[in-house]
Amino acid sequence: MNKLPRICVWHTQGDTYRDALRERLPDTPIEAINAATHETGEAVLGAPDSGPVASHGTSLIADAISSAEILLAWKVPPRTLTSMPALRWVQVTGAGVDHFLESTELSAAVTVTRSLGRFGIQISEYIIGYLLHHLIGIDTYREKQMSHEWARNNRPLLADRTVGIIGLGSLGLPTAKALTALGARVLGASHSGLAVPGIDNVFSASSWRNMLSECNALVIAAPKTVETVGMIDQSALDALPKGAIVINISRGELIDEDALLEALERGHLGAAVLDVFAAEPLPEDHPLWDQSRAWITPHIAAPSEIEVIADEFTKNYRRYVAGDSLLNEVDRRRGY
Ligand code: GLV
Numbered sequence: 001m002n003k004l005p006r007i008c009v010w011h012t013q014g015d016t017y018r019d020a021l022r023e024r025l026p027d028t029p030i031e032a033i034n035a036a037t038h039e040t041g042e043a044v045l046g047a048p049d050s051g052p053v054a055s056h057g058t059s060l061i062a063d064a065i066s067s068a069e070i071l072l073a074w075k076v077p078p079r080t081l082t083s084m085p086a087l088r089w090v091q092v093t094g095a096g097v098d099h100f101l102e103s104t105e106l107s108a109a110v111t112v113t114r115s116l117g118r119f120g121i122q123i124s125e126y127i128i129g130y131l132l133h134h135l136i137g138i139d140t141y142r143e144k145q146m147s148h149e150w151a152r153n154n155r156p157l158l159a160d161r162t163v164g165i166i167g168l169g170s171l172g173l174p175t176a177k178a179l180t181a182l183g184a185r186v187l188g189a190s191h192s193g194l195a196v197p198g199i200d201n202v203f204s205a206s207s208w209r210n211m212l213s214e215c216n217a218l219v220i221a222a223p224k225t226v227e228t229v230g231m232i233d234q235s236a237l238d239a240l241p242k243g244a245i246v247i248n249i250s251r252g253e254l255i256d257e258d259a260l261l262e263a264l265e266r267g268h269l270g271a272a273v274l275d276v277f278a279a280e281p282l283p284e285d286h287p288l289w290d291q292s293r294a295w296i297t298p299h300i301a302a303p304s305e306i307e308v309i310a311d312e313f314t315k316n317y318r319r320y321v322a323g324d325s326l327l328n329e330v331d332r333r334r335g336y
Contacts, residue, residue: 031064159183167222
């Protein structure tokens with residue numbers, strides 16, 4: 001007799017997640033569904049119109065979905081959540097939970113938690129890596145090396161720069177700390193605008209545009225919500241000083257990509273370091289690919305590490321079974 005709540009893992013690496021969880025929770029019923037793509041969450045055997053249960057074709061899988069009380073997933077295709085009448089809790093394997101919160105299929109009774117992983121560290125390293133790469137001019141020296149040229153350029157310091165960070169949560173805050181440790185001046189923007197130690201000045205949802213003219217680099221680390229979609233519009237980009245660097249590790253939809261392209265083309269922006277896009281994968285014919293001031297990575301700034309996420313989930317699962325409040329619960333109304 002097993003009364004422990006059932007877990008369904010739905011992920012491109014579903015089997016590996018399941019095995020990691022079974023090691024940690026040997027008595028718990030855990031099933032995995034392997035998604036074929038990270039972007040849509042569509043299941044491996046999925047036919048476009050067959051629905052998540054039918055597409056797997058086995059009553060075992062159908063049963064795993066219909067009886068699971070808990071879902072661990074990054075993204076699921078349409079009609080998955082409506083096939084899960086027993087669902088009470090979704091833990092998202094990433095930091096951003098927008099895929100679930102935007103779904104009209106997610107019952108209001110379902111609790112959503114997100115993962116912290118080591119995303120804060122990963123994001124800080126990514127951002128500092130790209131900032132230093134640009135300031136040092138690593139590419140330029142590499143090119144000069146090819147032609148055996150001993151030629152010196154200016155050597156601007158991060159310690160003399162101001163970096164603005166939009167979003168001071170689990171991603172933005174560690175980045176702010178790392179930048180401060182390197183001597184950079186950090187400005188920040190959060191919904192409340194409440195002061196944060198180590199950040200020179202924190203702006204609010206209504207005043208954040210006031211910081212832009214001071215930012216040599218602007219980092220976008222805010223969650224995707226109705227309030228943040230499209231916030232980096234043409235006037236925000238124009239307000240940045242000429243030559244500024246924009247770095248987006250949040251969601252593509254926070255930036256007006258047409259306005260960004262235009263600002264790069266006319267040289268107003270020195271560079272855009274983009275890990276996320278409105279459409280992912282970035283379509284092969286998208287003009288950003290060929291924009292020399294754009295630095296593109298395929299949504300890898302903060303990959304979910306299975307062992308880390310499994311530990312985090314296990315801790316939360318034990319709390320769930322004990323009837324304790326869950327860690328990193330999302331305020332569904334607020335959107336993060
Ligand atoms: C990645 O985009 C995440 O939300 O963790």
